[in-house]
Amino acid sequence: MHEIVTSGFLFPNDLHAHWSVMIVLYPYITGLVAGAFIVSSLYHVFGIKELKPVARFSLVAAFAFLLFACTPLLFHLGHPERALNIMLTPKFTSAMSGFGYIYSFYLVIVLLEIWFVYRPEIIRRARETQGPLKALYWCLALGSLNDTEAALALDHKIIKVLAAIGIPAACILHGYVGFLFGSLKSNPWWSSPLMPVIFLLSAIVSGISILIISYWLVCRFTSLKLDTACLTVMFKYLWAFFILDVALEGLELLTHIYESHEEWHIVSRMLSERLGFSFYILQLGICSVIPLIVLGFVVLKKMPDTIRIRLGLICSALILVQVLAMRWNVIVGGQLFSKSLRGLTSYTPGILGREGLLIALVLFVMPFVVMYVFNLILPLFNKETETQQQ
Amino acid sequence: MKHDRREFIRKAGWTFIGSGLYINLFSVGSTLAGPGSCAPQNLFAFIVDTETCIGCGKCVAACRTENSVPADNFRTWVERYTILNNGSVEVDSPHGGELGFAPVSFNKTDIQKSFFVPKLCNHCRKPNCVQVCPVGATYVSPEGFVLVDEKRCIGCSYCMQACPYSARFMNPVTHVADKCTWCYHRIRQGKTAACVQVCPVGARLLGRVDDENGPVARLLKARRLQVLKPETGNEPMVFYIGLAKEVH
Structure with missing residues (x-):
């Protein structure tokens, strides 16, 4: 201590x-989600073709960070076992009560988009693999191996719609996190209408930055x-x-x-x-x-x-x-x-303990572990951009 | 076969949406029906006389005993203000004033005035803490008391951030938000708050605002009273006699 x-x-x-380093980490991770998703949407919705190499990766990164966005809160709560009460018995006058809904909505959007983006890849693997792997990909394809041109065209349309919905959802998700602080009139350092906008913009830049660094690192250490x-x-x-x-x-x-x-x-x-x-x-x-x-x-x-x-x-x-x-x-x-x-x-945050720096570090690293495991099942990057190192 | 599957997905979808709506309506309904929705009538008010308080700290000690307040946490405390001739303001509250106050270290001739200000939850008419609690664990009782339901509180600390008076703390034993209840349990038994009862100079008063013959209602009518941080719009129900502008 x-x-x-x-x-x-x-x-x-x-x-x-009252709010420890965990509550610092919570908007930081949430921000990375929003930023990463915006990058993927720049490709899928706004047609910025140059971003194609990281389009899939950014989407999965958004998903991986999203999975851990709430975990710092669980480590912070006095009664984490009651956390779901925010969604089950919400009090809608509270800015905080909306988080569970916004978070869940966004998670569904991102999951759906990932599924549609990866559907051709999943189908291909379901056909090419054998044994348990085949079963895994068949399950991931939800039993539908329809990859006709018409089906893929429909997938593309759906992806575009989901990405389009995802942009305001990402903005709301992070603008909302800023609102949690900006709406507290009791604190002169927080209470500001600019807070949600600043949180949103900082989220976007942090998301783009982490993608840039991760992409470079992946290229540096793989083929x-x-x-x-x-x-x-x-x-x-x-x-x-x-x-x-x-x-x-x-x-x-x-x-x-x-x-x-x-x-x-x-x-x-x-x-x-x-x-x-x-x-x-x-x-x-x-x-x-x-x-x-x-x-x-x-x-x-x-x-x-x-x-x-x-x-x-x-x-x-x-x-x-x-x-x-x-x-x-x-x-x-x-x-x-x-x-x-x-x-x-x-x-001064402690090193060990439930709200210590070690747990914070582990929580920050976990999304990268998720991305690594994801990559074992489905590739984060497009095959055509890969070359064998000499 | 294809048709069957489509039909199944369609039905599953509707079931999902339906059950979601049901849960949602149920939860919204239960929240609205919960104690948080009771219209605050504010039948009670608390009056603190800063001109009478002698800073003995008995109120703080009585509160700790009555409500099992953990060490280093305070449901009520007493602040001492010392305003010097040069205009500077010195404030202290060692151990929340629980053990009383040592004499001030300034020259008597340098002191313009010195006084004590007891603090406690203001049981506001428009409480921030009730507004921000995400699960309705902080609620308003039918009599207008702002209370915390220990069994519902998730321990997020949002209410502590929202309270402009820092009247709340995280209870290290129960891990939920804790604060002064104006001894609601005693009021329900027809008694008064522990701090009011032990105050040797009658600097604290708690009573009904609609009892015209009661001391609180009479003071509310007869005296010009101030509240803390009126600019927050919370409409506190703790009223102060002789509150100096230096007090936040």
């Missing part, structure tokens, strides 16, 4: 942060050939969304400073005394300024592909850190000052 460092007067019940055009397009979208994201984050801060409400003195003290590094240096400084400028060069300037990719990768990694820092600064930051508006507390 880390010692809590306080200064000034805190209400006695404000000594501990898959890296598609430079695909990466370049992802850099473009990443830059565009990141400009909006940083602009809104900056505007929100500016509004706080300019308005200087009664609460601002304690919030600004909290930012400088408790979050100096993670807010000013990481979120606003290094991890915002460098990607903004460098991605601009990556997108606009002519340069050798290897340099473009390296710079883009560094920016993607920085953006992942920026978004994580943003989640930390919002969620933890909002609990570091007392509602007495006179004192600050501190929060």
